[in-house]
Amino acid sequence: MRILVTGQRGFVGQHLKDRMKARFPQSEILSSSPDIRDAEAVDTAIAACKPDHCIHLAAISSIGDARQDPNHAWQVNLHGTLHVARSMQRHAPEGTVLFASTAEAYGSTFQRGLPVTENAPLAPGNTYAATKAAADLALGAMAKEGLNVIRMRPFNHTGPGQSVDFVVPAFASQIAHIAKGLQPPEIHVGNLDAQRDFLDVRDVCDAYLDVLMTAPSLERGTILNLCSGQTRSIRSILDDLIAISGIKADIIIDPTRLRPSDTPIARGDATLARSTLGWAPRIPWLQTLDDIYRDSLQQATANGLSL
Known part of the structure; x- marks a missing residue:
């Protein structure tokens, strides 16, 4: 397979390349596309390489970044x-476009208190979610016009190498710096009561690769939730990381880390992904946290050496 991965230098992209090399060593990962905002450049690149598949990861993925610069998002x-989808339809119509959407697009639908399925209405509550929901819906319409697209809606996923703009590495980074004596024993946090369904990024990447193997049997426009079916409070994640590290610290509520529209509980249903792909999360949650903490320790050590 010749696979184009947009956003391959990002957090998920780096893990996806590792998983792809491990699972499909004979596959070719094509050079990343140009700035996807440039329609002509994207079209030229896809016309030249004509990939068998395109995994579209490139995005403004931080809620905070999207809020600060909505036009860019x-x-x-x-x-x-x-731009990517139209070029694929024009130059590689038999290829599959896998779109990394987001469960954030369900937004206020989570307030019903039930695990959301792929049929749940999209009701985004922030700019990031709105931009992804709009793209998700647009691709659904293009599927009716012949685009081979599969839309994935992963819930929160994390792992080593993720930016501290996201909650789990933000905690791990602070804890690692405390463990290394690089900051006072205080952990600054936002809303600890929110409950989310977290996945390991490597399990998410495996689901994406499972789709490529299953794509011929999937209906165009298929939507697949990716989640574990188990919610965790943000407080419990902090407690687990503190336990892994063995440190003691004061917990400080930081108003700048509180979101204006935070969903209390986000529950999902991944029955369809399990039945169509045979996919299920395999990496234990405590292993995920341990891997993130070890990565944060390495980063903290590097920061300490550079002081």
């Missing part, structure tokens, strides 16, 4: 996605 997450 819309240009990348919606218009950039359309």
Whole structure:
């Protein structure tokens, strides 16, 4: 397989390349596409390489970044996605486009208190979620016009190498710096009561690769939730990381880390992914946290040496 991965230098992209090399050593990962906001450049690149598949990861993925610069988020997450999809339909119509959407798009639908399935309405509550939901819906319409697209809606996923803009590495980084004596024993946090369904990024990458193997049997426009079916409070994740590290620290609520529209509980149903792909999360959660903490310790050590 010749696979184009947009956003391959990002957090998920790096893990996806590792998993792809391990599972499909004969596959070719094509050079990343140009700035996806440039429709002409994207079209030229895809016309030249004509990939068998395209895994579209490139996005503004931070809720905070999207809120601070919404125009940029819309240009990348919606218009950039359309540039990639249209070029694939034009130059590689038999190829599969796997779109990394997000469960954030369900938004206020989570307030019903039930695990959401793929049929649940999209009701995004922030700019990031809105841009991804718009792209998700647009690709669904293009599927009716012949685009071979599969839409994945993963829930929160984390792992080593993720930016501290996200909650788990943000905790791990602070704890690692405390363990190394690089900051006072205080951990600054936002809302600890929110409950989320967390996955290891490597399990998510395996699901993406499972789709490529199953794509011929999937209906165009298929939507697949990716989740464990188990919610965890943000507080419990902090407690687990503190236990792994063995440190003692004061917990400080930081108003700047509180989101204006935080969903209390986000529950999902991944029955369809299990039945169609045979996929299920395999990496134990405590292993995920341990891997993140070890990575944070390495980063903290490097920061300490550079002081």
